Amino acid sequence: MRQSLIFSGSSHPALVDGICERLGQRPGKAELRKFSNGETSVQIQTSIRDQNIFIVQSGSEKINDNVMELLIMINACKGASAKSITAVMPYFPYSRQSKKKSHRGSITARMIANLLNVAGVNHVITIDLHASQMQGFFHCPIDNLVAEPLIARWIKVNVPDWKNGVVVSKNPGGTKRVTSLADALKLSFGIVTTDRSRPGQHSPMNASMIFDKLGLDGTNELESGDVDSISALPPLEPVAEEPPPQENSRTPSHRARAASNPLSKRMVNSSSDSPSSPLAKSARRPSPSSSPPRSPLRPTRVNTAPEPHTPGEDGDGNEYTDERAQNVITGRLRQGHIVDDDAPSPAFSAVSNPSGRSRYRGNNDEDSAIPEHMMSSFVSTASSFRPEHALGGSAEGGQSSEDEEDDLENPELETTVTLVGNVKDRPVFIVDDILDRSGSWIAAAETVIKRGEATQVYCMATHALCTEQCLEELENCGCINKIVVTNTFPISPAKLVRSKKLVVIDVANLLAEAIRRNHHGESISALFMHYD
Structure with missing residues (x-):
């Protein structure tokens, strides 16, 4: 040139x-x-x-x-x-x-x-x-x-069963990039999300009356007598309202009903010292209602027992066949790795007192533990009120890849992972723009293999900022088959020699063509297109 x-x-x-x-x-x-x-x-x-x-x-x-x-x-x-x-x-x-x-x-x-x-x-x-x-x-x-055409070409050449594959995003922030590649290859896509709940943090819900009675704030406890007294209250009965009478309709029957109303008696007695007060004047008026005297208001006892339900059937007795619910899979992560569902959770121990016993008191045993389904509900509710919100009331600004990696490496924090999409018996392409730390990549790979039953996992990124420890951890992960990156970020020859799964795509031709077209004043739209 x-x-x-x-x-x-x-x-x-x-x-x-x-x-x-x-x-x-x-x-x-x-x-x-x-x-x-x-x-x-x-x-x-x-x-x-x-x-x-x-x-x-x-x-x-x-x-x-x-x-x-x-x-x-x-x-x-x-x-x-x-x-x-x-x-x-x-x-x-x-x-x-x-x-x-x-x-x-x-x-x-x-x-x-x-x-x-x-x-x-x-x-x-x-x-x-x-x-x-x-x-x-x-x-x-x-x-x-964009490096998307280069990655798509590598997939078509090196993955035999790529037409049956699924493009997966390892976090919600990369869905736009994943859907673009999926549309270019005409493949399905999925999303892996993690719920970074932090048990042990106090939330505004702890100040409510229900949480005070349950003793979750460490101050009050729910006694068995309180449960009995609440359950013994009769249900609240609706009272029919009648229009108030006119001023000139004060009959002896109205005055008799007013005298028999306990509320009117209390109002008259309390206002006897000041007959000219508005309260006394209103007390001397007859009761506006012609209905029988009301009983004191009491809370209604609500039956919260679930209705019996047969698994796999709807209300009409037909078999439930919605396939969308089958494409949502959840799992538990401990330090970035999938654990069994019956493994002990640090979330339950984090909300108990130092003595190792719960502060809940049942009707039969004072030191009985909180049922697991109740505790998981309380923890999930409290974790939703996180104090560290981002600017504008959205959690998007506060969340970052560094925060996610730190949460996955925390041994005292359990993370819930959710896989949306059907990856069973299919190759999976986990795509992102930056490969820096290995925690979220390994968590997504283990989720699609151990939970989603995928056949192969290819981790693909444009910028390989990974350190020596990152490449070593990805290399040792048995769920990952290949690590595909470009050379936009320099990779030392020593890393290339030690990693057998690492594949580097050269972007020199893409940049050279962009420089040539800019020098001659030509359009660069062709660099964004996919060619077979």
Whole structure:
């Protein structure tokens, strides 16, 4: 390409070599070094006047150095009279910090976009932004390429039974990405969700009268006499109301009924000291109702016993055949792994007192434990009133992949996992944009294998930010067959050698074509399409 140069940062030189090889040119010469105090120095060693400059710099393990180096290179090219400067960032740094997760948080991704604008960038090319709304952060055109066609092509070539597969999202936040791939391959999709309940936290429900009587707040206890007294009360009977009589309709019968009303007697006695008071005047009036005197109001005893029901049948005696209920499967996770349904739960022990005995008192035994179905109901109700809400009253801002991973690794916290979708006897493709920590991936893989009875599991992500421990844990998981990623984030050769399940898809051809089309002013719509 004439009148164009491609410069490489220090983050991913192998990717730049692949791009230049496909474009038939050499990388531009630039000296990148650091001073003794850690400052970054950039020196462009070739003429770039009136040329289109493309600087390829992705995120790496030294993310802060990469960002500063890119800003200095952009500013150096701007000062050298370059015609246009395009920043090619396969993995956009700080893309996961695209919204405020607390009132005193920072939208760091927007700050990086502002820094690029101040440095003098004219165009940005990236792949799979963590949130597509981030394109509004930039003051220049941005091309957000997708790795979906590359992943779909790998599935068609390397998975024999891919037409029977199911694309699964490991969290609700990735459903849009999963449905897009499922529509492209014309496959079904599913969702894996986790309920991060935190037993032991007090909720506003604990202040209610029912929770006080049950002793869940640690102050009061439900005595057997209270249960007997409540159950012995008669049901509340409805009383027919009559229109009030006129002022001139005070007959002896009205006065007699008023005298016989206990409520009227109490009102008269209490107001005898002040005859001119409004209460006394109202007490001297006859009772407005001609009905018999009312009995004191008492609560109605409600029969809460469930109606007998035969499993598998509806109210008409017909067999229940709704298949949608069969596609929802739940399980229990302990430290990110599926456990049996009869395994002891830390949620029950967290709500008991230090002596190990529950504070509930039944009618027969003072130290009897709370029934399991009652305790699970109380815990689930209390956990729904979580105090750490996000901005605007939504839990979306507070939730993040880091919070989910921390909850899965907590040994004192049990997580409930739900699989929505039919994956039985089918290969499963678990798809996300970032592969950083292994907890949620392993939990989703074990759920679809052990609960959903899937045949194979392929974990697929665009940006492989995984550490040594992450790859090792995924490698040791017997439920995962392959780990498919791209090389937008640099992966060391040592990791590639140690991991037998890791498959890396090269994005050099995608970026090279995007650079060529931008240089010649051509459309890039073809880069978003799927080809057989």
